[in-house]
Amino acid sequence: MSPVLAGVLQLLALTAALALAHVPLGNYLARVYSSPKHLRIEKWIYKGIGADPDTEMRWPAYLRGVLAFSLAGVLFLYLLQRLQGVLPGSLGFASIDPDQAFNTAASFVANTNWQSYYGEQAMGHVVQTAGLAVQNFVSAAVGIAVAVALVRGFARSRTGELGNFWADLVRGVVRVLVPIAVVGAVILVACGVIQNFSGIHEVGQFMGGTQEWNGGAVASQEVIKELGTNGGGYFNANSAHPFENPTPFTNLFEIFLILLIPVALTRTFGVMTGSLRQGYAILGTMAAIWVGFVALMMWTEFAHHGPALRAAGGATEGKELRFGIGGSSLFAVTTTLTSTGAVDSFHSSYTGLGGGITMLGMMLGEIAPGGVGSGLYGMLVMAVVAVFVAGLMVGRTPEYLGKKIGIREIKFAACYILITPALVLVFTAAATALPTPGDSMTNSGAHGFSEILYAYTSASNNNGSAFAGLNADTQWFNSTLGLAMLLGRFVPMVFVLALAGSLARQQPVPATAGTLRTEKPLFSGLLVGAVLIITGLTYFPALALGPLAEGLA
Numbered sequence: 409m410s411p412v413l414a415g416v417l418q419l420l421a422l423t424a425a426l427a428l429a430h431v432p433l434g435n436y437l438a439r440v441y442s443s444p445k446h447l448r449i450e451k452w453i454y455k456g457i458g459a460d461p462d463t464e465m466r467w468p469a470y471l472r473g474v475l476a477f478s479l480a481g482v483l484f485l486y487l488l489q490r491l492q493g494v495l496p497g498s499l500g501f502a503s504i505d506p507d508q509a510f511n512t513a514a515s516f517v518a519n520t521n522w523q524s525y526y527g528e529q530a531m532g533h534v535v536q537t538a539g540l541a542v543q544n545f546v547s548a549a550v551g552i553a554v555a556v557a558l559v560r561g562f563a564r565s566r567t568g569e570l571g572n573f574w575a576d577l578v579r580g581v582v583r584v585l586v587p588i589a590v591v592g593a594v595i596l597v598a599c600g601v602i603q604n605f606s607g608i609h610e611v612g613q614f615m616g617g618t619q620e621w622n623g624g625a626v627a628s629q630e631v632i633k634e635l636g637t638n639g640g641g642y643f644n645a646n647s648a649h650p651f652e653n654p655t656p657f658t659n660l661f662e663i664f665l666i667l668l669i670p671v672a673l674t675r676t677f678g679v680m681t682g683s684l685r686q687g688y689a690i691l692g693t694m695a696a697i698w699v700g701f702v703a704l705m706m707w708t709e710f711a712h713h714g715p716a717l718r719a720a721g722g723a724t725e726g727k728e729l730r731f732g733i734g735g736s737s738l739f740a741v742t743t744t745l746t747s748t749g750a751v752d753s754f755h756s757s758y759t760g761l762g763g764g765i766t767m768l769g770m771m772l773g774e775i776a777p778g779g780v781g782s783g784l785y786g787m788l789v790m791a792v793v794a795v796f797v798a799g800l801m802v803g804r805t806p807e808y809l810g811k812k813i814g815i816r817e818i819k820f821a822a823c824y825i826l827i828t829p830a831l832v833l834v835f836t837a838a839a840t841a842l843p844t845p846g847d848s849m850t851n852s853g854a855h856g857f858s859e860i861l862y863a864y865t866s867a868s869n870n871n872g873s874a875f876a877g878l879n880a881d882t883q884w885f886n887s888t889l890g891l892a893m894l895l896g897r898f899v900p901m902v903f904v905l906a907l908a909g910s911l912a913r914q915q916p917v918p919a920t921a922g923t924l925r926t927e928k929p930l931f932s933g934l935l936v937g938a939v940l941i942i943t944g945l946t947y948f949p950a951l952a953l954g955p956l957a958e959g960l961a
Contacts, residue, residue, distance in 0.1 A: 411710070411734055412706070412710055414732060415733065415734020416734070418656075418660055418734055419702060419738060426667055426668070429671075430672055430674075430691075431675060433669070433672035434672040434674065434679065437584065437673065437676040438675075438680050440579050440583045440584060441556045441579065441676070442680065444462075446575070447582065447583070450575075450578050450579065450582055454578065457574065459575075460572075461572050461574055461575035461578070462572070464569035464570075464572060465570060465571065465572055466569055466570065467905040469573075470905055471902060473573035473577075474550060474573060474898070474905075475898060477550070478517050478518075478547075478550065481543060481546065481547070482894075485512070485516060485540075488534070488539045489503065489512060489513065489535055489539070490503050490506070491503060492504060492531070492532055492535050495532065495534045495535075496534065497534045497605070499532040499607055499622055500532075500608070501529075501530055504530065507883045508524060508525060508886050510887070511524055511889060512524075513890075514890040515640070515867075515889075516539075516543040516544070516547065517543055517894075517897075518870050518896070518898070519547040519548060519637065519638060519780075519782070520639075520747070520749065520866075520871065520872040520896075521544075521633070522749070522880075523641070523872070523874075524885065524889075525881065526644040527643050527644055528621065528624075528642070528643045529644070533605055533624060533625070536624055536625065540640060541628065541629045541632065544629065544632040545581050545585050545636065546577070548580070548585060548632070548635070548637065549577050549581045549584075549585060551637075551747075551780050551781030551782045552576070552780055553573055553781065554781055554901050555673060555781035555782070555785045556571065556676075557571055557573075557576070557904075557905060558904055558905075558907065558908040559676070559677050559680050559681065559784075559788075560680070560908065561907065561909065562788075562811060562911055563682070565916050566913065566914075568913045570905070570909060570912060584669070585635065589631045592634075592635060592661075593627045593630075595661065596627040596631055596658060599655055599657060600655060601626055601627040601630055601651065601653070601654060601658065602623055602624070602626045602627065602651045603625055603626060603628060604623040604624070604625070605623065605625065606623030606624075607622060607623070608621070609622070609623075621651075626642045626643075630642065630647075630652050633748075634666045634748065634750060635668065635669065635780075636669075636780055637669075637670070637746045637748040637782075637783075638749075638750075639743065639747075639749030639750040639871070640749075646751045646752070647739070647751060648752045648753060648754075650730075653752055655730065656730060656731055656735060659731045659735050659739065662739075663738060663739055666743065666746055666748050666750070667742060667746070667777060669780045670694075670746060670778050670779065670780060670783040671694075673777075673781070673783070673784045674688070674694070674777070675687050675691075677690060677784060683809070686926060689927045689932050692929070692932045693776075693787065693932045693939075694777040694778070694783070694787060695777075696936055697776035697936060698741070698776045701741045701765060701768075702738060705738075705762055705765050706733070708758075708759050708761045708762040708959075709723045709736075709759060709762050723758065726753050726754035726755075726756065726757020726876075727753040727754075727757070728753060731752055731753070735752070736753040740753060740758070741765065741766070741769060743871075744767075744871060744873060745770075745772070745776045745777070745778070746774055746778055747774045747783070747870045748779070748872070750873070751874075754876045755862070755873060755876065756875045756876035757876070759959065760855075760955055760956075760957075760958035760959030760960070761955065761956075763858060763862075763875065763958075763959075764951060764954070764956060764959060766862075767861065767954075768943070770865045770866060770871050771832075771869070771943050771946070771947045771951075772940075773786045773790070773825075774786065774871060776939075779870065789821050789824050789825065790935060790938060790939050791808060791935055792813055792817060792818070793822075793825065793938055794935045794938040795808040795924060795926065796813050796818050796821075797934075797938060798924050799924070802924075804924075807919075807924070808926055809926070810916040810918070810919070811911045811917070816910050817910055820903045820904075820906050820907040820910065823903045824900050824903040825942065827896070827899050828868050828900065829946045829947065831864070831868040831892050832861075832868045832869075832892075833947075835888055836860055836861050836864045836950065838888075839888070840857065842884075844882075844884060845882075845884050845885065848882055848885060850877035850879070851877055854954050854957040855954075855958050857954045858875060858958065859875045859878040861954050862874070863875065863878055863880060863889065864889070864892055867892040867893045868892045870896055
């Protein structure tokens with residue numbers, strides 16, 4: 409079988425699996441976040457944290473819950489790392505330095521999972537399981553909660569209430585993430601992913617000396633790393649490591665886990681708003697972008713010029729032969745079009761244009777289908793902008809799902825769109841202008857610039873993947889990347905929840921003959937165009953200095 413055909417078959421198998429899971433999981437998620445009943449274990453949790461799950465919240469109260477919970481998570485994870493040296497199960501590892509502890513705490517709480525450390529050489533069992541793995545669950549649940557709050561804003565009328573954050577958070581963990589993660593972890597263990605609490609031990613000879621590995625609860629962390637679009641690996645090689653991702657089947661299964669909830673949430677959106685066709689329109693937009701990026705990536709990696717690459721069947725540098733170019737390309741596009749950041753190959757070793765595609769996927773805002781929760785609310789914000797643009801073109805008041813998109817709503821949407829590019833470009837400019845950060849670059853010229861641009865794009869968009877080659881374990885990068893991750897995660901949530909509150913207060917507007925049909929393919933095409941044009945106008949100068957200059961050289 410040719411490598412190209414193998415890649416296409418993997419794409420078709422993945423699409424079929426997602427299609428089968430889309431309706432049942434989407435319907436289930438809608439029931440979870442609409443049910444007035446609480447499970448017994450959920451009642452115990454509410455009692456323990458002192459929350460009343462039946463109290464409806466307006467958007468400022470909902471936001472305070474998000475920020476308070478996340479701040480507590482940052483402080484707890486920071487302290488856990490600083491105390492690692494005196495904790496049991498530390499495997500003899502020392503406590504983490506302050507700047508790296510801040511970076512890691514901000515990273516995992518912000519659902520970014522950027523790692524400036526070697527996981528198997530820095531973090532013991534307690535930090536990995538009680539700290540990082542726990543944040544993989546709750547940070548993903550926070551993203552879903554905010555997305556559901558925005559959906560309620562579209563679905564409700566003449567009220568500013570968006571639900572209860574604590575109820576949404578607990579239900580996301582207890583009813584959604586934990587059950588799927590348990591099943592997924594069993595599948596990964598059955599396929600060869602390790603799950604233990606062994607210490608450091610020798611595994612044989614390596615280049616004239618002994619090689620040492622430590623075990624860990626890898627399967628349980630691997631499954632939520634992908635399912636929650638987190639991305640932080642137990643080992644430094646991430647999903648290229650055979651202990652995390654041993655076979656082509658596990659590689660495809662992990663891609664499936666990454667896409668599962670973001671794809672299903674479009675069905676949840678349609679069910680909760682009472683219009684399944686609106687959900688399919690959003691899904692169609694996401695699918696069009698995702699398939700287009702996969703096709704472009706496979707083309708750049710299979711058909712790159714050069715006798716060595718043609719003899720190898722494509723650009724094989726930096727890719728695992730277990731997965732091939734097709735599997736690696738599919739993983740790379742999926743992980744950067746979502747907020748996952750896991751890698752089964754090294755993006756820095758991709759062709760110039762291939763590396764640019766991974767960067768562009770993050771620059772779109774990771775909305776195709778995006779992160780768990782963040783992908784849906786990001787695409788809905790873009791839909792609001794597209795409706796507003798369409799209204800200006802035909803001279804009518806823009807409406808979406810029966811809600812008028814006025815000055816207040818478009819201001820919230822515009823602020824949401826602008827915050828992330830501002831973080832990326834300002835921090836990248838500062839890092840390239842100052843003398844010290846440049847010392848962290850392994851390469852010079854366009855590729856070296858791409859290393860820095862990729863790092864801040866990944867951090868600000870809460871992706872977490874690295875271009876490789878950049879030494880990010882410095883005080884400058886640990887501090888600025890940590891700040892970019894926190895601002896890139898929580899400032900946009902402010903505008904999402906404010907938009908949700910504004911929409912929920914509105915009286916629905918009846919559809920007329922002049923109302924734009926937002927469930928039609930025409931609107932999906934308009935939405936794709938809006939996403940690409942806004943991103944292109946924002947990032948093209950930076951891309952021209954990095955991956956485009958390298959790819960066209």
